[in-house]
Amino acid sequence: MSxxxxxxxxxxxxATVTERAALAAARHMGGGEPLAARQAxxxxxxxxxxxxxxxxxxxxGEAEGSLVAEGTDIGTGGTxxxxxxxxxxxxxxxxxxxSGAISIVAAAAPQSMMPVPPIYMKKIAVGPVAAGRxxxxxxxxxxxxxxxxxxxxRPRDLTALVLDRPRHEDLIEDLRAAGxxxxxxxxxxxxxxxxxxxRGTNDHIAIGIGGAREAVITAAALRCLGGEVxxxxxxxxxxxxxxIEEYGFDDVQRVFSTEDLVRGDACVVATGISxxxxxxxxxxxxxxxxxxSIVMCSACNHVRFVDTSHRFTRDRRPEVRL
Numbered sequence: 001m002s003x004x005x006x007x008x009x010x011x012x013x014x015a016t017v018t019e020r021a022a023l024a025a026a027r028h029m030g031g032g033e034p035l036a037a038r039q040a041x042x043x044x045x046x047x048x049x050x051x052x053x054x055x056x057x058x059x060x061g062e063a064e065g066s067l068v069a070e071g072t073d074i075g076t077g078g079t080x081x082x083x084x085x086x087x088x089x090x091x092x093x094x095x096x097x098x099s100g101a102i103s104i105v106a107a108a109a110p111q112s113m114m115p116v117p118p119i120y121m122k123k124i125a126v127g128p129v130a131a132g133r134x135x136x137x138x139x140x141x142x143x144x145x146x147x148x149x150x151x152x153x154r155p156r157d158l159t160a161l162v163l164d165r166p167r168h169e170d171l172i173e174d175l176r177a178a179g180x181x182x183x184x185x186x187x188x189x190x191x192x193x194x195x196x197x198x199r200g201t202n203d204h205i206a207i208g209i210g211g212a213r214e215a216v217i218t219a220a221a222l223r224c225l226g227g228e229v230x231x232x233x234x235x236x237x238x239x240x241x242x243x244i245e246e247y248g249f250d251d252v253q254r255v256f257s258t259e260d261l262v263r264g265d266a267c268v269v270a271t272g273i274s275x276x277x278x279x280x281x282x283x284x285x286x287x288x289x290x291x292x293s294i295v296m297c298s299a300c301n302h303v304r305f306v307d308t309s310h311r312f313t314r315d316r317r318p319e320v321r322l
Contacts, residue, residue: 010081011267011297013052014105018271019291019308021045021087021103026273026282026289030097037094041087041103041273042067049074049085059113060084060106060216070115081107084217090187093274100188100276106220108266113220114256116212117243120234123215125193125206126150128226134205136230136255140174147205155179161192161206168208180205193218194270194294195278197227203277209234219261221268224296224303231256265299285321287313 025041046067049056054075059082061070068085075081083105088094090101106113124136124143130150134143148155156179162168164184175182183203185192192206215231222229232255235241244252271293272279280292288311295304309320 010052010054010079010107011269011295011300013048013054014107014267014269015271015293015295015306015308017045017048017052017085017105018087018103018269018293019310020048022271022273022282022291023289023310025088025094025101025103026284029094029274029281032095034091034095038062038088038091045085045087045103045105046074049083051076053078055080056083056107057081058083058085059115060213061086063118080110082110082113083107084113084213084220086190086214086217088273089190089214090273093187097274098186099274099281100185100191101273101281102188102191102270102276102279103273104190104217104268104270106217106262106266106268108220108262109264112263112266113216114261115247116216117240117247119212119240119243120209120236121212121215121231122209122234123189123193123207123218123229123231125196125218125222125229126204126227127197127199129199130205131226131228134228134230136232140171140207141178143205143207144175144178144180151204156181158204159183159202161185161189161196161203162208163187163189163192163210165209171208175207188276190214190218190221191270191276191278193227193229194221194225197222197225198278201277215256216261217268219258220266221270221296222258223262223266224268224298227258229258229261231261265297267295267297267299269293269295287311290321 021041024044028037056075093101189210274281293306
């Protein structure tokens with residue numbers, strides 16, 4: 001990708017994808033049906049993706065059978081892109097009416113995004129201040145000290161974001177021993193990684209085990225924000241190891257860098273579905289709605305927060321509010 005009219009256009013177009021997906025998925029907020037939220041978001045995202053004037057292929061997406069499955073070709077023709085699509089990150093969060101669910105899409109030039117199997121990875125993400133200072137293989141105490149030094153703070157002044165999962169019990173104890181504050185998040189480690197790369201959130205490091213596909217999207221976002229992510233496969237069975245090998249990886253223990261996961265420039269857009277620390281969720285008004293998004297592009301070298309009022313009918317224009 002390079003900064004030209006087509007790159008600026010894809011950034012705007014991807015915002016439409018995530019906005020539509022968020023507007024559809026948010027209708028299922030608190031409805032207790034995660035699959036309904038997923039299907040609504042995927043259907044709306046796919047409709048917009050099919051209308052884009054690009055030649056695109058989804059290389060990081062949902063499982064076979066989904067409207068946004070890996071290998072799906074989208075667009076009407078034009079500049080060639082590969083995409084990573086997660087129409088509803090946090091379907092369980094949406095279903096139970098929780099906070100922090102988002103819709104997110106990334107685009108890059110062909111052969112930029114590393115194909116990964118649908119398994120777990122151990123990950124660590126930091127913002128620009130601490131980029132180049134961390135090592136996924138290092139003890140947690142050393143990592144926290146390195147990040148604290150980068151910020152000119154004490155370990156007890158740092159906030160570490162960790163997914164609230166039983167598998168992280170030992171990690172949480174190590175973070176406590178290192179002196180860091182801990183913020184447990186119900187879902188959405190992509191949002192956590194973006195948050196640590198934006199000053200003013202008071203988040204400094206995201207660490208733990210999550211999806212491999214999310215690691216690729218995280219890398220795309222942090223390329224735009226100047227942060228860093230490191231990731232390593234975390235197989236739980238022989239089946240996982242076999243999938244890693246089938247994807248062409250011969251070293252299960254390898255630690256992948258941001259540049260390994262996404263080579264070159266990327267454009268990433270995320271829209272809030274439910275209220276979170278970084279993005280506001282969808283708000284509905286009479287015959288309309290409102291979305292809050294972040295648009296990031298490493299080629300254009302910009303980060304935008306976009307507040308959009310949507311009109312669902314042409315017959316009546318809803319009030320536009322601050």
